[in-house]
Amino acid sequence: MTNGDSERLGKAAGLSRRLLALLVGLLAMVALIASGAPSAAAQTRVGAQPQNLILTVGPQAAAAPEVIGLHTVPQLRLASATGVAAETADVVVPKAWNAATKLPSGGTVRDVGSQIWGNGLPSATRLSGMTDAELRGLASLDDAKMLNAMYRGAQASVPNNATAPIRVQLSQQVIDAWGRK
Amino acid sequence: MGPEVSAERFMRIKLTADDAAPFTVMFEPSGMTYQLAGGEVMFADVLDPFSSELEVVNWAGGISVWAPGAVITRDAEGNELDRLN
Numbered sequence: 001m002t003n004g005d006s007e008r009l010g011k012a013a014g015l016s017r018r019l020l021a022l023l024v025g026l027l028a029m030v031a032l033i034a035s036g037a038p039s040a041a042a043q044t045r046v047g048a049q050p051q052n053l054i055l056t057v058g059p060q061a062a063a064a065p066e067v068i069g070l071h072t073v074p075q076l077r078l079a080s081a082t083g084v085a086a087e088t089a090d091v092v093v094p095k096a097w098n099a100a101t102k103l104p105s106g107g108t109v110r111d112v113g114s115q116i117w118g119n120g121l122p123s124a125t126r127l128s129g130m131t132d133a134e135l136r137g138l139a140s141l142d143d144a145k146m147l148n149a150m151y152r153g154a155q156a157s158v159p160n161n162a163t164a165p166i167r168v169q170l171s172q173q174v175i176d177a178w179g180r181k
Numbered sequence: 182m183g184p185e186v187s188a189e190r191f192m193r194i195k196l197t198a199d200d201a202a203p204f205t206v207m208f209e210p211s212g213m214t215y216q217l218a219g220g221e222v223m224f225a226d227v228l229d230p231f232s233s234e235l236e237v238v239n240w241a242g243g244i245s246v247w248a249p250g251a252v253i254t255r256d257a258e259g260n261e262l263d264r265l266n
Contacts, residue, residue, distance in 0.1 A: 096251070096266070097210070097266065098210060098231070098249075098250065098251075098266060099209060099210045099247050099249075100231075100232075109210050110209070110210060110247065113210060119238050119240050119245055120207070120240035120241065120242075120243065120245070121205065121207065121214065121240075121242075121243070122212070150210075151212070154211050154212065154266070157264075158211065158213060158263050158264070158265060160213070160263065161211060161212060161213045161214075161263075161265075162214060163207065163212035163213070163214060164211070164212050164213075167212055
């Protein structure tokens with residue numbers, strides 16, 4: 001064995017030791033995370049395990065559920081109560097909006113929104129390749145701003161809502177198209 | 182019988198995936214999605230419905246539920262999952 005060989009072997013051994021130390025460290029981190037994992041009840045919560053766009057309902061069987069002791073229905077968090085106005089100062093989001101809520105143009109959230117993101121799971125690339133004129137044809141500037149603010153609020157109030165950020169993004173593309181006019 | 186809710190007027194929707202037919206449920210207009218595996222169940226309570234009409238839109242792999250009001254989603258045991266709109 002030459003001196004060069006010995007040196008290379010020594011370097012390889014050193015690298016192996018460093019990799020082993022890294023592996024031990026990673027295992028220790030995994031153990032720490034596992035010890036701080038949420039309770040079984042918490043893990044059944046939908047949204048605890050994001051799967052791309054879709055959240056998974058827990059492992060409950062289809063058996064008839066037991067009656068539970070829920071006696072009151074507290075006030076809902078409203079999308080408008082999430083600081084939306086701060087981001088889009090010229091848009092006032094209705095306090096409680098729904099599918100039938102009218103947008104500035106007179107169209108509803110449902111009708112105008114569907115034009116932008118369609119039905120089904122929205123795709124972030126849905127509007128790719130559209131011209132500015134085509135994008136502007138999907139919604140008026142004011143409607144797009146309102147929808148953008150609404151879904152920013154939805155995103156903030158229900159962080160597990162994986163489609164809201166995509167809707168924010170798509171409506172922003174329409175807003176940007178108006179801005180380039 | 183599903184989970185019990187009192188105090189306010191509400192409409193309960195029970196959503197069930199057949200054993201061999203998992204699907205995605207998306208609640209509109211919020212866009213919140215849940216995936217039900219085969220045989221799984223979830224509930225959606227529509228609070229104080231503003232109309233008597235409920236619309237379901239079918240698309241490849243799932244459905245969209247346009248509920249006439251704010252929704253509380255629940256798992257099969259009635260545990261609250263999310264409050265939508």
